[in-house]
Amino acid sequence: MSLPAGQKSADLFKRMKGFELLGTKEHPSDFSLIRAEYINTRIRLLALLFSVLTPLWIPVDFLILPDGTFLSMMLARICLSVSLLALWFRTSFTHSLRRARQRLIILMVIPSIFHLATQMILGDYLKDESLASYTFLPFLIIAIHCVFPLTLKEGALLAFLTIFALSVDEMIHGRFLTLQSLNTLWLLGVIMGIAVWAQLSQLHMQLKLFEKATTDSLTGLLNRRSFMHQAETELNRSERYARPLSIALLDLDHFKNVNDTHGHQAGDQVLIHFSGLLKEELRSTDLIGRFGGEEFIIVLPETPVHEAEKVLERILDNCRNQAVRYDGGVVNYTASAGLGELVSDIRSSLHAVDIALYQAKEQGRDRLQRVPEQNQPEMNTYNKL
Known part of the structure; x- marks a missing residue:
């Protein structure tokens, strides 16, 4: 391995x-x-x-x-x-x-x-x-x-x-x-x-x-600090070799209600289940991190946004079609996502996908929202070619 x-x-x-x-x-x-x-x-x-x-x-x-x-x-x-x-x-x-x-x-x-x-x-x-x-x-x-x-x-x-x-x-x-x-x-x-x-x-x-x-102790994913460091490395590699790089921010819908209705143990099981789902659906070369609470972030190297969109849609489909079992019963959940291209610098790209995620929430949740091209941060070498 x-x-x-x-x-x-x-x-x-x-x-x-x-x-x-x-x-x-x-x-x-x-x-x-x-x-x-x-x-x-x-x-x-x-x-x-x-x-x-x-x-x-x-x-x-x-x-x-x-x-x-x-x-x-x-x-x-x-x-x-x-x-x-x-x-x-x-x-x-x-x-x-x-x-x-x-x-x-x-x-x-x-x-x-x-x-x-x-x-x-x-x-x-x-x-x-x-x-x-x-x-x-x-x-x-x-x-x-x-x-x-x-x-x-x-x-x-x-x-x-x-x-x-x-x-x-x-x-x-x-x-x-x-x-x-x-x-x-x-x-x-x-x-x-x-x-x-x-x-x-x-x-x-x-x-x-x-x-x-x-790593995050509950989910086993990269923690925020480690993720940002490795994302910076991927961004430098993307610019050096003129390769596309996509970034997405995902958030579990109504997660507070899950905790309030089913308890924190069920909430933890949902977080673990979603983390496992991300690992199964994404490649070994993709970065996956727990960004905080019920927010997750991923970076897909050498992946244009239109290809990353297919991957994210598949992840959201699996969320709504799979139930999480815990000691007290079963809970269903969905997720929303903001997707864009990682360019220029991590923080500006992250801000852009965060806005897209907010728009997905405003439009009813359980959906994917791409960053509009006019709102995309300054283009990297790959886009300029």
Whole structure:
């Protein structure tokens, strides 16, 4: 199942059933951008932190390292610090998950290379207990994995690359399958397992927070704030590629009477039923939002108004022909709609369809009213062609 760019509703989150922790295929595009920015921020923070801390250990190297190794170690530390500083400095104003993954791999590879250089510089000196601290870097690198919200696939791949990079020295010297090496790998694997669990926990928490922040809890549709943000994105895409874009505002007729006569439980069931109807009748690429109370709003990308009108008429027909069952009985309902083309900017287009909706109400409800062309906001690129 491929998640559409537009509809990030709560029912879709529920259907994921944990697959959102396995990979990114089910993730909303907005969430991926937010996570990419989050990962990039932490990468920069860690890169800056260790670029500063690494050279501060040089005086300790001078005091405890054997003769002939200090200068090489100092050079290795300076190279590590400069590399991390470059990773901190080199950033982009446009975040993408792919770029965030690349930078995360670099963050893990750079200290792994430093660890390899350390093993080669110190060699047999590492058997000295006073230099035991120089063997702890792999565990620190793996512990850093815990601070990133990653999927199981991302975490497993990063774990493999990290452990492989940390094992290069063992492979070069033919110690990869020795008892001591296997013990070290086992310990690294255990710590890495804990790190992956921490990654999944962070990702799960962020997904839940994103769901609550972007969807309406009753209907599972986009809330007003999230809808307006995504509608702006669709408008920009429409103008860029000269594609038509329709917008409609729908309102349930006499909804207050439903609540007063049948109770709020019945009213909630009507809202849920109408939300499900919109999801069934509209495409996965269409935006659907609860605009407030009994008002709903939809945006249909690459759909001229005359085509959108057919879709809206079908929705209104289904409303009047379907009854909603609840604990106390059955309730019928209808809806009215205002329809127009989304052009120029969202707010002016929304104002136009709101007026059309008001006219539909004035004309008797249970009907669709299009925005007259002379009242349509300033035309976009598609109309000018």
